[in-house]
Amino acid sequence: MTTIGIIGAGEVGSQIARAAISNGYEIVIANSRGPETLAALISDLGPSARAAHAKEAASDGDVVVIAVALKLVNDMPVDELAGKIVLDTNNYMAWRDGHYPMIDSGVTTVHELRQQQLPTSKIVKAFTHVQAPSLLAQGRPAGAPDRLALAVSSNHPDAVSFVTHLYDQLGFDTVDNSPLSESWRSAPNTPMWRHIVHGQTQDDLIRNLAAATHPAG
Secondary structure, three states: OOEEEEEOOOHHHHHHHHHHHOOOOEEEEEOOOOHHHHHHHHHHHOOOEEEOOHHHHHHHOOEEEEOOOOOOOOOOOOOOOOOOEEEEOOOOOHHHHOOOHHHHOOOOOHHHHHHHHOOOOEEEEOOOOOOOOHHHHOOOOOOOOOOOEEEEEEOOHHHHHHHHHHHHHHOOEEEEOOOHHHHHHHOOOOHHHHHOOOOOOHHHHHHHHHOOOOOOO
């Protein structure tokens, strides 16, 4: 049984936890305020979840989800995440994060920055364009005509394979938008974001990713 560590216990982290538990995963989840503040969430998630500090969630997870925004100065546990597949759910929002010139100019992507900060981890962009509550509400069996798709980007094929399997378990098809240098195609304000509320099929997602215009022009 795979244990997923989750750093970030807000809406995104908690909904990924619920979806993962419903598919047989164990969860170790952390926030910035300490495990004692997560008692209500753990009670809601049930016996397959436990609260921890961020370093423990990182060390105890076979795979780890980062469900908090990236900082220009790394605040993630580098050593504990070494060698692991790390799902980064972050979207860069200048109104929230401040302006990062290297992202605004298109020189790099937010997930390439995360990979630079965690050089011994296998960063994979995942779950960035689905509203968190939809993970449990919108999943459909493989082959269903109304099945939706989610994008994944990584420099590491095994990380893409893991996310593809996880998406399938949750009821979504996958579009591989690798490597991380291409992950700007699924950033906020790109064509695919017009469909963020209601989702999109695999064919639509492929078409919308291809229609994106690079920030550098």
